[in-house]
Amino acid sequence: MTVFQLVVRNAGRHKLRTALTVLGLAIAVLAFAMLRTVVAAWYAGVEASQQNRLVTRNAVSLAFPLPLAYRDRIAQVPGVTEVSYANWFGGVYIDEKNFFAQFAVDTPTWFRLYSEYHVPPDQMETFQEERNAAIVGEKLAQRYGWHLGDTVRLRGTFFPGDWDFVIRGLYTTTLKSADNTQFFFHWERLDQFVRQTLPDTAGNVGFYAFTIDRSREPADVSRAVDALFANSLAETLTETEREFQLGFVSMTEAILMAIQVISFLIVGLILIVLANTMAMAARERVTEYAVLKTVGFSPGRIARLIMGESLVIAAAGGVVGVITVFPLVGVFAAAVGSFFPVFELSPVTVAAAVALDLSAAIAAAAMPAWVVARTTIADGLRRVG
Amino acid sequence: MAIPVQYSLRNLWTRRLTTAMTAVGMALVVFVFAAVLMLAYGLERTLVSTGKSDNVLVVRRSATSEVQSFLAREQTRTIATSQEIAAGSDGSPLAGAETLSIINLPKRGSGKPSNVSIRGASPQAALLRPQVKLVEGRMWRPGASEVIVARAVASRFQGAGLGETIRFALRDWTVVGIFDAGGSAFDSEIWVDADQMMQAFRRTVFSSVLLRLRDPAEFDALKARLESDPRLTVDVRREADYYGAQSEVMANFIRVLGLLVTVIFSLGAMVGAMITMYAAVANRTTEIGTLRALGFPRRAIWTAFLVEALALSAVGGFLGILAASGLQFVSISAVNFATFTEIAFRFILSPIIAVQSLTFALLMGVVGGVLPAVRASRLHIVEALRTP
Numbered sequence: 008m009t010v011f012q013l014v015v016r017n018a019g020r021h022k023l024r025t026a027l028t029v030l031g032l033a034i035a036v037l038a039f040a041m042l043r044t045v046v047a048a049w050y051a052g053v054e055a056s057q058q059n060r061l062v063t064r065n066a067v068s069l070a071f072p073l074p075l076a077y078r079d080r081i082a083q084v085p086g087v088t089e090v091s092y093a094n095w096f097g098g099v100y101i102d103e104k105n106f107f108a109q110f111a112v113d114t115p116t117w118f119r120l121y122s123e124y125h126v127p128p129d130q131m132e133t134f135q136e137e138r139n140a141a142i143v144g145e146k147l148a149q150r151y152g153w154h155l156g157d158t159v160r161l162r163g164t165f166f167p168g169d170w171d172f173v174i175r176g177l178y179t180t181t182l183k184s185a186d187n188t189q190f191f192f193h194w195e196r197l198d199q200f201v202r203q204t205l206p207d208t209a210g211n212v213g214f215y216a217f218t219i220d221r222s223r224e225p226a227d228v229s230r231a232v233d234a235l236f237a238n239s240l241a242e243t244l245t246e247t248e249r250e251f252q253l254g255f256v257s258m259t260e261a262i263l264m265a266i267q268v269i270s271f272l273i274v275g276l277i278l279i280v281l282a283n284t285m286a287m288a289a290r291e292r293v294t295e296y297a298v299l300k301t302v303g304f305s306p307g308r309i310a311r312l313i314m315g316e317s318l319v320i321a322a323a324g325g326v327v328g329v330i331t332v333f334p335l336v337g338v339f340a341a342a343v344g345s346f347f348p349v350f351e352l353s354p355v356t357v358a359a360a361v362a363l364d365l366s367a368a369i370a371a372a373a374m375p376a377w378v379v380a381r382t383t384i385a386d387g388l389r390r391v392g
Numbered sequence: 393m394a395i396p397v398q399y400s401l402r403n404l405w406t407r408r409l410t411t412a413m414t415a416v417g418m419a420l421v422v423f424v425f426a427a428v429l430m431l432a433y434g435l436e437r438t439l440v441s442t443g444k445s446d447n448v449l450v451v452r453r454s455a456t457s458e459v460q461s462f463l464a465r466e467q468t469r470t471i472a473t474s475q476e477i478a479a480g481s482d483g484s485p486l487a488g489a490e491t492l493s494i495i496n497l498p499k500r501g502s503g504k505p506s507n508v509s510i511r512g513a514s515p516q517a518a519l520l521r522p523q524v525k526l527v528e529g530r531m532w533r534p535g536a537s538e539v540i541v542a543r544a545v546a547s548r549f550q551g552a553g554l555g556e557t558i559r560f561a562l563r564d565w566t567v568v569g570i571f572d573a574g575g576s577a578f579d580s581e582i583w584v585d586a587d588q589m590m591q592a593f594r595r596t597v598f599s600s601v602l603l604r605l606r607d608p609a610e611f612d613a614l615k616a617r618l619e620s621d622p623r624l625t626v627d628v629r630r631e632a633d634y635y636g637a638q639s640e641v642m643a644n645f646i647r648v649l650g651l652l653v654t655v656i657f658s659l660g661a662m663v664g665a666m667i668t669m670y671a672a673v674a675n676r677t678t679e680i681g682t683l684r685a686l687g688f689p690r691r692a693i694w695t696a697f698l699v700e701a702l703a704l705s706a707v708g709g710f711l712g713i714l715a716a717s718g719l720q721f722v723s724i725s726a727v728n729f730a731t732f733t734e735i736a737f738r739f740i741l742s743p744i745i746a747v748q749s750l751t752f753a754l755l756m757g758v759v760g761g762v763l764p765a766v767r768a769s770r771l772h773i774v775e776a777l778r779t780p
Binding site: 038041164167276 | 414456646668670734
């Protein structure tokens with residue numbers, strides 16, 4: 008019998024206990040991977056951002072707009088290659104629960120700037136020609152069963168009234184972390200509405216996005232842009248897209264922290280369940296280990312036997328956990344789609360879960376292995392258990 | 393005849409290490425369970441306690457929060473002259489037009505910017521909200537660039553302390569007072585004179601009108617009249633309902649995500665309890681045989697082991713609740729999705745949450761202990777006694 012066989016047989020001696028431990032570990036691995044995926048989903052916007060894309064907003068806060076006149080002045084800043092702009096629409100589709108991002112964007116600059124959103128050229132053309140057309144993410148269209156040519160009605164919150172849009176384009180994304188649940192329509196349409204209802208606030212832009220020459224330092228360009236508008240009625244704040252997205256993440260930091268704490272508590276639970284099983288196994292086998300020592304097994308070898316058993320159980324739990332996590336992430340992604348536009352299980356997360364599972368195995372075996380290795384043969388044989 | 397409870401408890405004590413590990417595992421789960429409920433409850437309490445039931449908030453139709461709402465000055469006058477409004481001590485109606493907006497301020501310590509609500513308050517603002525009390529400094533002087541801030545904001549944001557200045561809208565605003573809003577949402581706001589704010593931001597419109605009813609029963613009449621007035625396009629809501637609705641999205645999100653995690657997590661702890669209880673049965677096979685031989689019925693054995701599992705989970709439950717109660721000293725902030733600004737709140741442990749957590753722990757104990765207990769009660773006397 009090889010050492011490995013001995014280890015496996017030992018693990019299989021208490022079938023029920025081993026099965027339960029494997030189950031416990033699988034659940035923990037599953038929960039850990041899920042939580043890390045939630046955290047990753049939180050940062051998806053940051054991940055998808057590009058270093059040479061900058062965002063300019065009103066320095067007071069995003070709730071305040073910027074004049075349309077800023078577009079040409081930003082475009083003149085050295086290093087700026089293309090400027091686009093957008094307004095947050097914040098409409099409601101049927102019910103407030105159906106949340107997704109809607110932007111009134113300047114076309115065609117917007118889609119040139121966000122080159123990771125792909126719209127088929129013919130769809131883009133029809134979109135350009137129609138005033139009430141919209142381009143939506145493929146995932147969003149799937150979620151609500153929309154097709155090209157369908158009319159979608161949104162109820163405006165900032166801009167009151169019912170807004171009908173005809174879907175003329177579906178965009179796909181090349182980047183995995185890019186959000187393809189957004190809704191875009193013509194900025195001109197929004198502006199016309201504002202011109203009729205609140206003429207004072209017409210010609211206002213929510214924020215500008217622009218790309219810069221890759222040879223330029225983003226920090227220099229953003230300082231140059233902000234300097235243009237310093238001491239004006241609408242001072243600006245320019246950040247890289249990454250910083251802009253991080254700003255949103257930091258507002259929900261507390262919840263993010265809680266999730267991270269819980270994910271580490273789960274590792275603690277893995278350790279406890281496994282350590283308990285290993286301690287029980289070692290306690291039952293004190294006499295047996297003494298016999299092994301008598302026939303010439305070194306203390307180190309016995310310690311390795313225990314360690315091996317712990318690793319085998321942990322590996323089994325890890326495998327079961329990893330196999331089940333994929334379908335579960337799929338189900339969860341469908342359930343929380345409006346909260347997390349991007350919900351993908353990354354290989355790094357899976358690897359981290361398995362690595363923690365195996366490290367827990369080593370830690371759990373350490374104590375019993377140490378005790379057994381130190382127990383003398385005579386004490387071991389004398390023990391009645 | 394029943395086996396004394398002492399027997400079960402002593403058994404747990406004999407295998408202290410295993411008992412402790414299992415109990416700590418359960419305590420972790422109960423801790424998370426309680427923390428999730430406390431968080432959601434704390435948020436709800438903060439927002440619900442913000443609104444008074446005899447106060448009415450008027451915003452533009454279909455605006456989901458004050459931030460999205462715009463009311464012209466004439467419209468606010470029309471609303472503020474409604475006959476249903478209560479009169480203040482000086483006889484003037486208790487109603488005020490306000491402006492709510494968002495400014496971005498860096499946090500103390502990290503320097504990271506975050507959104508804070510800024511309220512352009514009417515002269516009646518504090519009368520309408522008796523929970524808001526000035527605790528330090530003084531009120532702003534009319535016409536001066538002065539603000540008062542909530543205590544939580546003063547400690548959280550740079551430049552918001554008493555005597556410091558905040559810069560926005562091309563002006564430096566001096567913080568002249570700190571107020572306490574008794575744990576309501578106003579504890580996350582900065583207040584400034586409405587006229588000053590409108591001037592500074594070149595705003596021509598208000599956000600909302602808050603008014604006190606002279607008789608709460610007149611709400612329906614007021615609502616019907618204002619909502620059908622052709623000069624206005626407004627939604628009329630009780631203040632309490634307005635803030636209650638704001639907490640819904642976030643509190644539900646915390647609950648759904650949190651409880652989902654806890655349920656998965658609790659399966660792990662139940663498995664741990666099951667392992668421990670099965671081992672307890674296996675270790676004591678001879679003992680169980682002896683008890684049966686002495687005449688204890690199967691039912692008594694089953695009960696004894698279930699009591700053991702329950703005691704184990706009760707220990708875990710108490711440890712978990714104890715740890716969670718320590719969270720009450722932690723104040724956290726999260727984003728209020730309705731206004732997109734920060735809101736500060738606390739974990740609150742209510743008796744109901746404590747009972748729920750303990751029940752949850754005992755439930756884990758029952759699920760983990762019932763199968764091992766059944767196995768113990770099914771052992772045959774002769775075979776049990778024969779095992780070495």
